[in-house]
Amino acid sequence: xxxxxxxxxxxxxxxxxxxxxxxxxxxxxxxxxxxxxxxxxxxxxxxxxxxxxxxxxxxxxxxxxxxxxxxxxxxxxxxxxxxxxxxxxxxxxxxxxxxxxxxxxxxxxxxxxxxxxxxxxxxxxxxxxxxxxxxxxxxxxxxxxxxxxxxxxxxxxxxxxxxxxxxxxxxxxxxxxxxxxxxxxxxxxxxxxxxxxxxxxxxxxxxxxxxxxxxxxxxxxxxxxxxxxxxxxxxxxxxxxxxxxxxxxxxxxxxxxxxxxxxxxxxxxxxxxxxxxxxxxxxxxxxxxxxxxxxxxxxxxxxxxxxxxxxxxxxxxxxxxxxxxxxxxxxxxxxxxxxxxxxxxxxxxxxxxxxxxxxxxxxxxxxxxxxxxxxxxxxxxxxxxxxxxxxxxxxxxxxxxxxxxxxxxxxxxx
Numbered sequence: 001x002x003x004x005x006x007x008x009x010x011x012x013x014x015x016x017x018x019x020x021x022x023x024x025x026x027x028x029x030x031x032x033x034x035x036x037x038x039x040x041x042x043x044x045x046x047x048x049x050x051x052x053x054x055x056x057x058x059x060x061x062x063x064x065x066x067x068x069x070x071x072x073x074x075x076x077x078x079x080x081x082x083x084x085x086x087x088x089x090x091x092x093x094x095x096x097x098x099x100x101x102x103x104x105x106x107x108x109x110x111x112x113x114x115x116x117x118x119x120x121x122x123x124x125x126x127x128x129x130x131x132x133x134x135x136x137x138x139x140x141x142x143x144x145x146x147x148x149x150x151x152x153x154x155x156x157x158x159x160x161x162x163x164x165x166x167x168x169x170x171x172x173x174x175x176x177x178x179x180x181x182x183x184x185x186x187x188x189x190x191x192x193x194x195x196x197x198x199x200x201x202x203x204x205x206x207x208x209x210x211x212x213x214x215x216x217x218x219x220x221x222x223x224x225x226x227x228x229x230x231x232x233x234x235x236x237x238x239x240x241x242x243x244x245x246x247x248x249x250x251x252x253x254x255x256x257x258x259x260x261x262x263x264x265x266x267x268x269x270x271x272x273x274x275x276x277x278x279x280x281x282x283x284x285x286x287x288x289x290x291x292x293x294x295x296x297x298x299x300x301x302x303x304x305x306x307x308x309x310x311x312x313x314x315x316x317x318x319x320x321x322x323x324x325x326x327x328x329x330x331x332x333x334x335x336x337x338x339x340x341x342x343x344x345x346x347x348x349x350x351x352x353x354x355x356x357x358x359x360x361x362x363x364x365x366x367x368x369x370x371x372x373x374x375x376x377x378x379x380x381x382x383x384x385x386x387x388x389x390x391x392x393x394x395x396x397x398x399x400x401x402x403x404x405x406x407x408x409x410x411x412x413x414x
């Protein structure tokens with residue numbers, strides 16, 4: 001459709017991820033006419049891919065500990081969760097016949113662990129309730145008269161909206177639609193947008209080619225990570241991670257990624273130490289490894305007296321070198337505190353999520369932009385971050401609900 005045939009709508013929701021769909025549901029339930037636009041050929045693509053290995057819908061951790069997972073934004077997101085928290089999300093899913101359970105890690109999954117049935121049911125209900133979907137509509141910003149501009153297969157299309165909810169995603173997984181292309185558009189409107197950064201991401205270390213070619217993809221478990229936080233406090237966390245061709249990634253690393261990324265920004269690198277033998281005391285390791293080797297190789301000696309094998313043993317050789325491996329004191333210390341020098345975060349396109357985005361200070365409590373009255377924002381395009389485990393998705397839902405309610409109130413005032 002050409003620009004000479006504008007469409008007039010009451011509420012335009014741009015972005016068909018969980019935040020956008022939730023905003024549309026909330027507004028339509030209040031009786032507002034809703035048109036939802038998405039750049040891709042179907043909605044919820046990142047939602048589907050994220051749930052491919054089992055949809056982690058939310059987390060069973062009680063509040064206020066749940067709120068603390070949002071770090072510097074815990075107070076603001078806590079207010080969103082007062083309206084729609086993990087329990088509310090589970091009850092909402094139950095409305096589609098999707099029962100959930102809490103796994104051993106505290107993460108909450110649908111009983112069948114699938115994302116597709118929930119998304120299909122959600123979109124079907126929204127359509128039945130009257131939400132109009134417009135796919136293959138990539139938002140380009142506003143024209144001189146304030147109309148929304150969309151790039152479509154039939155050319156540019158203009159849409160006049162009485163109110164708008166932007167739920168455009170962050171900068172991770174750009175092939176699914178979250179490409180951050182909206183950042184300069186909002187900045188041109190005078191809206192304060194923090195640069196998008198990788199979050200829940202891996203890091204480059206710079207292995208030797210010998211080590212990388214033989215051990216990329218190998219899991220490190222269990223290990224305990226030791227690091228010093230921005231306040232100078234010693235911290236530790238047990239978990240699992242994976243060696244990559246360039247460095248390290250995995251759930252344990254993702255949990256620390258915000259601190260590690262910020263440390264690299266501040267100091268040019270970050271230091272992480274891994275305990276490769278949790279539960280074994282240093283003095284005991286030293287005693288065991290000091291026993292005569294006889295005709296055994298060092299690798300076999302390590303396996304027998306410390307339980308270190310495979311990629312863990314290879315890491316020791318990578319860090320210490322063959323000569324230092326013969327020093328029982330150095331070897332024992334390194335098993336308990338293997339030092340890793342993290343050089344950079346992996347690119348944002350590889351990250352699970354992103355940090356940065358529209359600063360919360362640029363919006364009022366209803367998530368309306370102060371510099372663009374009638375325009376609301378929700379989801380990952382806002383300046384907050386959280387670890388994996390269901391926290392990301394829960395806040396996206398909660399922000400979509402708040403933005404949807406804000407849009408309804410704005411329209412009623414008008």
